[in-house]
Amino acid sequence: MPRPNIIIVTTDQQRTDSLSCYGSTFTSTPNLDRMAEEGVLLERAYCTNPVCTPSRVSIFTGQQVSRHGAWNVGMSAPAELPMISHRLSSHGYRTHYIGKAHFQAFGGTEEQTRETLKNWRERYRNWHGPYYGFESVEIALGHATYGIAGHYGEWVETQVSPEEIEGFKSRRLADAGFGGDAHDWDLPNRLHNSVWTAERTIEFLRNHDRESPFLLGIGFQDPHHPHAVPTNFDERVEPEDVPLPAYTEGELEDKPPHFIEAREGRLEESDIRGEFPIAGQGNGHDFSKVSDTDARLGRAYYHSMVRLIDREMGRILDFLRETGLEENTLIFFTSDHGELLGDHGLWMKGPFHYEQLIRVPAIIRWPAGFEGGRKAQEMFSLADIVPTALSAAGIDETGDCDGIDALPMLRGEGPVRKDVLVECIDDPNGLRLKTLVTANRKLTWYCGKEYGELYDLEKDPGEKKNLWSDAAHASERSNLMGRMMDYLEALESRSERYSYA
Numbered sequence: 001m002p003r004p005n006i007i008i009v010t011t012d013q014q015r016t017d018s019l020s021c022y023g024s025t026f027t028s029t030p031n032l033d034r035m036a037e038e039g040v041l042l043e044r045a046y047c048t049n050p051v052c053t054p055s056r057v058s059i060f061t062g063q064q065v066s067r068h069g070a071w072n073v074g075m076s077a078p079a080e081l082p083m084i085s086h087r088l089s090s091h092g093y094r095t096h097y098i099g100k101a102h103f104q105a106f107g108g109t110e111e112q113t114r115e116t117l118k119n120w121r122e123r124y125r126n127w128h129g130p131y132y133g134f135e136s137v138e139i140a141l142g143h144a145t146y147g148i149a150g151h152y153g154e155w156v157e158t159q160v161s162p163e164e165i166e167g168f169k170s171r172r173l174a175d176a177g178f179g180g181d182a183h184d185w186d187l188p189n190r191l192h193n194s195v196w197t198a199e200r201t202i203e204f205l206r207n208h209d210r211e212s213p214f215l216l217g218i219g220f221q222d223p224h225h226p227h228a229v230p231t232n233f234d235e236r237v238e239p240e241d242v243p244l245p246a247y248t249e250g251e252l253e254d255k256p257p258h259f260i261e262a263r264e265g266r267l268e269e270s271d272i273r274g275e276f277p278i279a280g281q282g283n284g285h286d287f288s289k290v291s292d293t294d295a296r297l298g299r300a301y302y303h304s305m306v307r308l309i310d311r312e313m314g315r316i317l318d319f320l321r322e323t324g325l326e327e328n329t330l331i332f333f334t335s336d337h338g339e340l341l342g343d344h345g346l347w348m349k350g351p352f353h354y355e356q357l358i359r360v361p362a363i364i365r366w367p368a369g370f371e372g373g374r375k376a377q378e379m380f381s382l383a384d385i386v387p388t389a390l391s392a393a394g395i396d397e398t399g400d401c402d403g404i405d406a407l408p409m410l411r412g413e414g415p416v417r418k419d420v421l422v423e424c425i426d427d428p429n430g431l432r433l434k435t436l437v438t439a440n441r442k443l444t445w446y447c448g449k450e451y452g453e454l455y456d457l458e459k460d461p462g463e464k465k466n467l468w469s470d471a472a473h474a475s476e477r478s479n480l481m482g483r484m485m486d487y488l489e490a491l492e493s494r495s496e497r498y499s500y501a
Helices: 030-038 052-061 084-089 120-124 150-159 162-166 193-207 257-263 292-322 382-392 471-494
Strands: 005-011 040-046 094-099 136-139 170-172 182-185 214-219 227-230 329-335 362-365 374-381 420-425 432-437 441-446 452-456
Touching (some): 005 052, 005 084, 005 382, 030 329, 052 084, 084 094, 094 193, 120 150, 150 162, 150 193, 193 214, 292 329, 374 420, 441 471
Parallel strands (some): 005 214, 040 374, 094 214, 182 227
Antiparallel strands (some): 040 362, 170 182, 420 432, 432 441, 441 452
C-alpha cells in the first residue's frame, strides 16, 4: 500500500457535546457525524493540557507538556523541537499548514514570536514559511472579532475595501463578561475564517502533486470565545434548545480554593495567581452573575460556531471523496481542549481538569487502513497522534515521543494504554497540577499543596464529590499516586532536554 496522506484537523476549545455523533440532542453536525460513521469515534480522548499552546505543541510533537517546554500560552515551542512535520518532510512528504497554529505567543514582541498580532501586515506580506518543519504555511491569528489577521487577514483585505472591513461590527448581546459571551457579527459568511480555512484546504488538495504524499495541518479558530456568529448564518442553534449549565449550588466547596475564586471573579488577588493572569481566566470575571438567559445565549452561539465548522468540514470531506484522495488519507479531527460553558459554575478554560475541559472530540478515519463505524471506549491521548501517524507512514522514529501508536486500537485489537496524563503549569513557581485519568477514576495532584482531587467517574460522572480527603479512599488515592509517579518517572528518564524550570 502506498504511504498515506495525513491530515490533522484541530478546532479550538471544542467540547464533545457540541457534536451530535457524541450524543448531543440539541444540535446537528451531519458532516462530522458522517466522518464518525466512516471512521472511529473515540469516547475517551484526552488533551495533554487544558490551554492552547501546550496542547497544540503536544499534538504535533507527541510529547507531554513537561517535556516539550511550551508550558503555557505566552510561551513559544523551542525552535529545535522535532515535530511530525520535520519527520515527514525528511521522508518525502509535502508539508503545509493552514489556519491557527499557536505554536508561539499572540501577545509577544516581533522579536519573540512570529505569531504576534503586532504589525502583522508587514510580517506576513512576503512570508509563507518554512515554520516548525512545515515547508509552507497560511496562518490565521487571534479569534473571531479580533482574528482578521495574518494570511487570513491579508485575504480578507483583497476581498473588500478598508471601509467595509471597518463596518464589520460585532454587538455583544449580553453584559456578562466572558460568561455568555454572545455576539452578532456583521462579517459575511463568505469572509469567515472557517470558510477561508476550507477554501485554502481545497485549493491545496487541488494543486497537490500526487507523486508524493502530504501532511496537512488544518487549524480552525472557532469555537473559541468570543462567541461571534455572522448575522447571515442561518443554521443556528436556538437558545431555548440548549440546556442550562450543569451546576449545583455548593459543589465547589470541597474543591481547591481557586475554583470558588474563579467563579466569583477573585483570581486577581488569589494566592495562586503568578506573575501573569491565569490562562483562560484572565484576571477574573464574576461568573455567579451570569443569568440563565445569558448562559443559554452564550452556549447557543458557541454551538452555532461549531455548526459553521461542520459545514466547512463537509466541503473538505466531499472534495477528498470526489478527487479519489479519501481512501488513502488518514485524517484526525480533534480539538486542543474543551470549554466549561458554565458547567460547575465556571466558563472558558484553565486549571480545572473537569471532563468538559480535558476530554475532547476525536474522530479518526483511514478507509485503506482500518474499518470504520465504531465507537471506541479505549483511552487515547492527543500525544498519541504523532506516533500513530508515523506508524501508518511506516516510519519508526518515535523514540522521543511520549505518546503511543494507537493503530492496533483503531483496528479493533484492544487498548494500547491504561491511563492518560494531563498537566497544567500555570506558573512554574506557583500553580502546577497533574491529573491521571483511568478507565473509571481521576486523580489530580497539586504541587506543594495539601489538597487535591479524586473522583469516581463511574458513580459520579459529574465530578461533584471530591474523595481526596475521604479516609475510605485513602488506599485508592495512594495507589493512583503511585501510578502517576511511575508515569512521571518514565517521562523524566526518557529525556530531560526540554525543561520548564
